[in-house]
Amino acid sequence: MSSSILSAATSGAASCSQRSLVASRLLVHQTRGAAQKAPAVKVAQSIGGVKKGQKDKWERKIGREYTHRQHDIPVFTRMSEDKLKLPKTDKSPAVLPEQFQPMSTSLNLPLFEPKAITRKNVGTAAGFDLTPTNPAKVFGLPKKMFLEFRILSTPCSVIRDVTVETKNKLEKAKDSSSKDSRIVLTGRAGCGKSFLLHQAVQYAKSEGWIVLYIPRAKTLINSTTTYTYDLRTQTYLQPQASYRIVEKLLTVNSDALSTLTLSAPFTLGGDQDKSKLQVFKEGTKLSEVAQACVKDKSYQSACGTLEVLMRELEGQTKFPVLMAIDDFQSLFHDTAYRDPFFRPIKSHHLSLPRLILEYASGKRNFAKGAFLSALTASDTQYAIPLELQDTLELGHRHPVSPYVQRSETLLQYASGLDAKAGGLQNLKVPEKFSVEEAQALFEVWKDDLALTNSRHDETFMAKYVESDGNPRDFVWKGVLASYAPS
Amino acid sequence: MVHVLGKKLPDNHLARFALTQFYGVGPKTAHRLCARFQIHDKCKVKDLTPFQITSLASFLSSPATAPPIPRYPLAPPKFLSPAPTVPLSELQAKFRESQEALVKEKAALAEQGTPAKEWNDPLKSLRIESELRNQIRENIAHQRMIGSYVGRRHAMHLPVRGQNTQTNAKTAKKLNRLDRF
Numbered sequence: 179m180s181s182s183i184l185s186a187a188t189s190g191a192a193s194c195s196q197r198s199l200v201a202s203r204l205l206v207h208q209t210r211g212a213a214q215k216a217p218a219v220k221v222a223q224s225i226g227g228v229k230k231g232q233k234d235k236w237e238r239k240i241g242r243e244y245t246h247r248q249h250d251i252p253v254f255t256r257m258s259e260d261k262l263k264l265p266k267t268d269k270s271p272a273v274l275p276e277q278f279q280p281m282s283t284s285l286n287l288p289l290f291e292p293k294a295i296t297r298k299n300v301g302t303a304a305g306f307d308l309t310p311t312n313p314a315k316v317f318g319l320p321k322k323m324f325l326e327f328r329i330l331s332t333p334c335s336v337i338r339d340v341t342v343e344t345k346n347k348l349e350k351a352k353d354s355s356s357k358d359s360r361i362v363l364t365g366r367a368g369c370g371k372s373f374l375l376h377q378a379v380q381y382a383k384s385e386g387w388i389v390l391y392i393p394r395a396k397t398l399i400n401s402t403t404t405y406t407y408d409l410r411t412q413t414y415l416q417p418q419a420s421y422r423i424v425e426k427l428l429t430v431n432s433d434a435l436s437t438l439t440l441s442a443p444f445t446l447g448g449d450q451d452k453s454k455l456q457v458f459k460e461g462t463k464l465s466e467v468a469q470a471c472v473k474d475k476s477y478q479s480a481c482g483t484l485e486v487l488m489r490e491l492e493g494q495t496k497f498p499v500l501m502a503i504d505d506f507q508s509l510f511h512d513t514a515y516r517d518p519f520f521r522p523i524k525s526h527h528l529s530l531p532r533l534i535l536e537y538a539s540g541k542r543n544f545a546k547g548a549f550l551s552a553l554t555a556s557d558t559q560y561a562i563p564l565e566l567q568d569t570l571e572l573g574h575r576h577p578v579s580p581y582v583q584r585s586e587t588l589l590q591y592a593s594g595l596d597a598k599a600g601g602l603q604n605l606k607v608p609e610k611f612s613v614e615e616a617q618a619l620f621e622v623w624k625d626d627l628a629l630t631n632s633r634h635d636e637t638f639m640a641k642y643v644e645s646d647g648n649p650r651d652f653v654w655k656g657v658l659a660s661y662a663p664s
Numbered sequence: 665m666v667h668v669l670g671k672k673l674p675d676n677h678l679a680r681f682a683l684t685q686f687y688g689v690g691p692k693t694a695h696r697l698c699a700r701f702q703i704h705d706k707c708k709v710k711d712l713t714p715f716q717i718t719s720l721a722s723f724l725s726s727p728a729t730a731p732p733i734p735r736y737p738l739a740p741p742k743f744l745s746p747a748p749t750v751p752l753s754e755l756q757a758k759f760r761e762s763q764e765a766l767v768k769e770k771a772a773l774a775e776q777g778t779p780a781k782e783w784n785d786p787l788k789s790l791r792i793e794s795e796l797r798n799q800i801r802e803n804i805a806h807q808r809m810i811g812s813y814v815g816r817r818h819a820m821h822l823p824v825r826g827q828n829t830q831t832n833a834k835t836a837k838k839l840n841r842l843d844r845f
């Protein structure tokens with residue numbers, strides 16, 4: 179039929195032009211009918227997420243759609259009910275199709291275990307376990323890492339040379355005082371300091387250490403939680419932040435804390451109302467003390483409890499303790515908190531930063547364990563201060579004027595309050611990924627369908643060279659920036 | 665809902681922002697006020713403690729007569745805090761003694777003719793609401809009374825500081841008068 183119309187249209191005669199127009203109209207009309215006849219399979223229409231009373235209203239609407247369909251081109255089929263649910267109420271929230279649900283596509287990576295951290299495994303990606311008491315889930319993650327894990331279907335990291343090195347250091351630290359292993363991870367922005375710190379935390383946790391991980395130390399000093407002056411410690415206490423730390427410490431290390439006991443009696447809520455005092459005898463489980471503190475939602479007892487917990491952890495030799503602090507350099511800045519005279523409070527006059535600085539400086543130590551911290555080089559608000567640059571011998575990007583003052587106190591904290599213990603040790607994280615390490619990461623993202631166009635070796639080498647081997651740039655500016663809508 | 669000196673401070677506002685509702689309290693003064701009562705930057709009005717609210721209200725009702733802020737000691741790096749068995753009252757008594765000793769020392773210095781430098785509290789001269797409005801009105805009235813150009817311009821509802829009047833000068837025409845409030 180169409181060939182006859184074509185011949186009519188191509189005849190070119192003026193008298194035929196009108197006829198051809200009619201014919202072409204006919205063509206359209208007839209092809210419409212043909213297109214509609216093909217998908218005439220009628221699926222029973224379900225009425226997804228419709229309120230009861232409005233059923234017949236919907237049926238009428240669908241009936242109208244059905245009659246409408248017979249005249250019009252677009253063939254509309256309703257999405258089946260199991261594919262989409264409207265967010266009608268809180269009780270029946272919207273449900274994503276399965277392929278979009280988190281963890282629906284897993285990467286099948288080996289688990290990040292202590293035995294997997296070997297020289298042989300350098301350059302392989304390993305996924306973290308996702309139990310609810312995993313330190314990453316409870317303590318949280320540094321922001322950049324959090325964003326990356328939000329895109330990845332399985333949170334993972336690459337085992338590097340320096341991972342093995344850190345593991346060996348922690349293995350040694352297991353049996354000695356934390357005074358001997360106070361380490362700062364340094365290196366240029368995006369070289370993987372925070373990832374390494376997180377790997378150390380995961381390693382320590384699965385080796386049975388007690389772990390205290392603070393992924394964003396900045397939050398302790400940026401004036402976001404309550405603070406009150408305390409005459410006993412002569413510092414500003416941070417009840418809310420202390421409460422959160424006690425809560426998290428308990429959640430992650432509940433097994434270990436329930437085997438440890440108080441070495442001296444402790445009164446919960448020391449300086450508060452006498453009616454609310456709670457006395458714990460010597461020999462009470464630490465987990466019980468922590469639980470009592472968590473129950474007190476007024477946060478009043480949190481600072482005292484944290485202090486006692488830390489004292490007990492210092493004394494015991496049953497479990498090694500890892501204190502892991504990210505954003506460590508921010509503790510060497512003036513805080514955003516202000517005293518009544520409107521002067522910025524120094525971080526060593528705030529209870530939590532002071533606690534961390536005391537472990538960093540060797541004033542307080544765990545009988546067994548380590549202090550591990552990482553600098554954030556990309557933060558411009560809390561840049562690495564001169565005191566740390568000097569003591570860790572990081573070098574300066576620009577020549578420093580001889581007239582720039584250093585704070586004596588901060589220098590003391592950086593170079594160690596205990597003269598015998600010495601200062602913080604500098605562990606340099608390599609600036610670049612080796613090719614194998616980058617390859618492992620590339621494969622992870624490739625398997626996670628982050629690369630849309632080309633998945634060839636040339637792409638890999640291009641991204642590797644463009645980013646100069648810098649791990650963060652390799653992922654964010656290399657792999658993830660490769661998406662180009664065609 | 666919190667009412668301080670007749671002003672409603674909405675629960676969900678940041679305390680630092682809510683304080684700017686007072687006529688005469690801007691963002692800077694509000695920040696200073698918050699620092700004075702240890703209110704952190706992200707504290708909402710609903711999270712203020714009753715003590716903080718009452719002390720804010722009593723301070724704002726007459727800033728000039730507020731008691732001076734005590735200078736609490738801050739721990740040096742090697743400070744060891746007293747054991748928890750030492751009652752807080754004892755520590756407070758000790759602190760009070762040291763404060764009294766300081767006062768005496770200052771008095772002695774003043775007698776010698778070399779008074780110690782006092783911290784000038786900027787919040788002491790804070791005036792808010794009707795007090796501030798009165799002050800502004802009085803200032804204008806004073807200018808008029810002494811017959812100055814400023815006073816005359818105010819009376820004529822015209823700009824005071826040499827601005828053009830052929831066009832614009834709308835704000836001056838609206839606001840410049842002898843009894844502004």
